[in-house]
Amino acid sequence: MTTPASPCSSAETDPAASCFFNALLRETDAWRLATTRHGEHIQLPVDAGELHLSLLHRSASNECRFAWPILWHHQGQTRPIDFDQALPRILATPALVGELDAESRATFQARVLESRANTRASLAERDDIAHLQRGPLTFAEAEQGLLVGHAFHPAPKSRAPFSEAEARDFCPEHRARFGLAWWAVAPELAAGDSSRASGAAELARELLPAALAARLPSDFVALPMHPWQAQRLRRRPWVAEQERQGRLQWLGLGEPQWLPTSSHRSLYAPGAPWMVKGSLSARLTNSLRLLSVKEVQRGLNLDAWMRDLEVERRFPGFAVMQEPAWLGWRGDDGEVDPESLVLLRENRLAKAPDSEAVVLATLTQQPLTPGGQTLLAARLRAIAEAWDESPAGVTRRWFAAFCEHVLTPLLGLAVEDGIVLLAHQQNIVVRLDDGWPVGMLYRDCQGSGVSDRFLAQRPALTTPPENHWSPATVRRYFHYYLLINSTFAVTSALAADGLIDEGLLLDDLRAHLAALRERLEGDPDCLDHALNAPRLDAKGNFFCYLSGVNEATLSEPARLYLPLDNPLAATDVASLTRDTGVPA
Template sequence: MNISPSGMAAPLPAAEPDHGRNVFLAAQRLSANCFFNALLRETGCGTWYRRERRPLPNGVSAPAVCIPLATGKTELWLNVSYFSECGRHQFALPIVWRSGDGHCAQVDLAQAAQLVADEPGFFPGADRVSRAQFTRRVEASVDNMAQALRARSSDCEHLFAQPLTFVEAEQGLLCGHAIHPTPKSREPFTDEDAQRYAPEFGNHFSLTWLGVDAQFVRGASSAQLSQGAVTDRVREGDGVAPAPGGMVALPAHPWQWRRLRKDARLAALIAQGKIIELGCGAASWHATSSLRAVYSAQSPYMLKFSLSLRLTNSVRTLQPQEAARGLEVLKVRDTPAGREFTSRYPHFHILAEPAYLMLTDSEGEQIVESLVMFRENPFVGEKSRQACVLATLTQDHPQGAPCRAAQLILQLAQRQRLSPAAATRRWFAAFLDVVVEPLLIAQADFGMLFGAHQQNLILAFRDGIPVTGYFRDCQGTGYSQLGEQLLRPHLPDLARDGDNLIHEAQANRLFVYYLIVNSTFGLISALAAAELLTERELLCQLRDRLQLLWEGRRKDPSCLEYLLHDAEIWAKGNFQCALTGMNETTSADPFSIYHRLPNPLLIRQPHRSQG
């Protein structure tokens, strides 16, 4: 990489209109937030300058952060527009590179990523090939984000400040993972694939339907309906004729089917007429924020497909044990413990996945790339209105305005004549009521573990206040020793196929990362960045609730004690995962990418503002 001592990275073409330049800069800024928050959290490499204690590089003014690079004794500098105790900072362009002899240059994120990847001290387990691949993915992610921002630029006001339906919110997540170096990487999607199938472009498509000789289909169901009956409910709603006698109708994602029909394992079956195409459905299906899960307002089920596509940390092919976990949730819900949990928290719902299907080859071996799971879909009719995935509520605004959650709170304050601080406390308390408390009690009193990160949590609203919480994606479920004790008498085969009994210490690390670090701290940072309340005030409100729950004599208080008393908690290392090229879902040791971070809940009570 060449950086001139005179100071500037290559400028945009002069002929590019202002709108194009603004989109490019927005994608750079949003991507820099994601990239550097992940790097700083995992390495602790930053030196923070709250005030100007020494001369700063040209283009940088305090507050700022300096990232030293051992190679050549150089540095990267960023302006800091918001400093977060929870670790989700906001940065301002430019990114400035300073050499050992004091020369400065403004660099774009791809150049900064190259400098970071060239540092052997950052994640020494990464080899040369994975580092080169990493820099390509960073650059592609920025380009992908710019492409989406350009396509949705006229929707910005609607996405951040107006009422949204379930599908509008799912397709309104423009930025991706807030703490990840490649939040919008998607290989091997082309731009045309993305425009048709990626949710952030706001489009829809038709499913491809297959007729498959029954001997080449594997599946299971834990519902009262067989998997065939579940499939027929979707097929009939999609306006597709039944499969011929002896065949099973199987829905396929059109992008994935284009790849599968070239697969040597299926070629002979297709040639022999054992697999035929029934045609395209009539309904409109929309990719949700996860891309591989799709939604139709006419269907009682959402569908989650295997996709041979690398998004962020993983190739998104489903595994049989993941499908088994989805089936088991329905059984767990129907146990005495499951029914008691539901009765205690009627405004919190776990969306089960009651059936799955996949193809097999001529030898009977499962083809996981064809797997499709059926997920309960409550978001039909009136319930499809005013429902929003948490990640869309907290994402950074492309123009730097407050996030969607903050704008909802400001609207609430205006309607009810509250101060912004009072409205924020009320809104956040409702979030604790319908999301955080139910999930913590599921762990502490029932031994049920739900990986509730921001894309797996959906809030429903009434008058701008969260009134219902939903958890989806049962692949991220597990059971602790307490769960095993409570559930095994009713489910003797608990976790036999799902492989998701988790030891207490590991369970607490995983559970807390998803629900608290990813989701709740992410929300706190987003609200505080909008200057509604300080992070310290929101953390105290969270800590007060945790303390109250702990005092309730829990069956397993270990997780609450971990949150309230441990000096450090664990978080997933998305930067490490991306730089080393790990496929998280198939890693032999997925815990190897977790790292410690200071626990921001060990805090003193702030002076509480009035309002």
């Protein structure tokens, strides 16, 4: 819902603070929602006072647009304060964040403030902000235009242990370009596998510059790697010893034609047949970004399983960027070194690098300038003006096309084939034609699993794969990523930018899912859950990050999730945003 003007203003923007507060408010109930003649505001009791956050908009999934500054109420006095002043008060309030020791509090505070400083620095230095908010964007522009990060995370742009100089050399928000690092790996150390007729080493050679290929010893494997990771590994004593013995040989860097995508560790070069995703020994959001053999094997399995599914015929415009090969080296114990792992991902844009293929997170990221709007809203307003139609009508039709080209194939694979793709905003690349959805590319095969439906269709598969998920697991993760993280971000952005009432889009979404329930044949459990469950599970990024755990290695990541009211199950969408005096 949109609130009237307040004493605070939309003439200021602080996207990092928005991400922090959205994450906090989702995961704690120690706050109140109040309505005055100026509109809605959040009352957040803190140590020795109260913080007030004025709202410009609050969505059905509780994503908020805030009007700054923060107001500090203390001993009958009210004054504006900066986020840097509010943060210590929040962290000193056990009712909000629990009991924290001094070290945990200091570490978390430093990371949050670092993320905010990084966001502000990238916004200040970019000379293409107007273009990023207006579009159209190429794939590369969209990947390096995600300047805000996860809308429900306390520190989405924290990037330890990158130094400032390294961040400028290697991070997407700084529009980095660099050459791939290349190793020559002796046969006794080389590891890899492929699901294609050609082996992993042969496929990787397609990327090796001729000048470096001339230096590759016979029978050695050429291993590409992110240059930051290569620098880090060369400082390890074991690697230095292998170089001394000649079992690892440093070939050098290729031409600076590779750019980091929004995930930092996936690299893209326009025109290259493969993208390269590698381990990165850095903590980004909740995880240390290291690949594992289990994860890269998922890519090979998915590539093999999907060959006979006729996906392009069933779901025109949809494709998976398959990951059919991986490489690395083995340590003295014979085990694959996870820090050396890389995989090859299909570059589905190799022949059309300038087409409008935009990662969803960039389309929906919060406005980058005071009084601005999302890229998605800007594209739709331009379309409405060009077509001489109402913004609301164009928005509703655009969302219908989004549902057909994004939700239909992902739900179709889950229902009919038992293949579950965890499509969060950074895994969904929307193919646009003059801003209109015409297809989708899914990436990141590590985020794939299979359900009981998959096993039932493959009786010859005697041993279930390691990523066989129970119905409860599918309900938790699939719906969080596809609905809460991705689809509700779209409905929230469109409503917050004043294009349409969110309730209309949620009605249309429910109708689309109900139609799929009739249209698709197979296991409808995921559709039934989306339509009827009173609550869905949402990931708790705030307390995960505060605790310092590595999400990627948790034995039971389900403990990070918390219940969220399901907007699709509400009989009256307006009831989700009414003023009850408690969190909606």
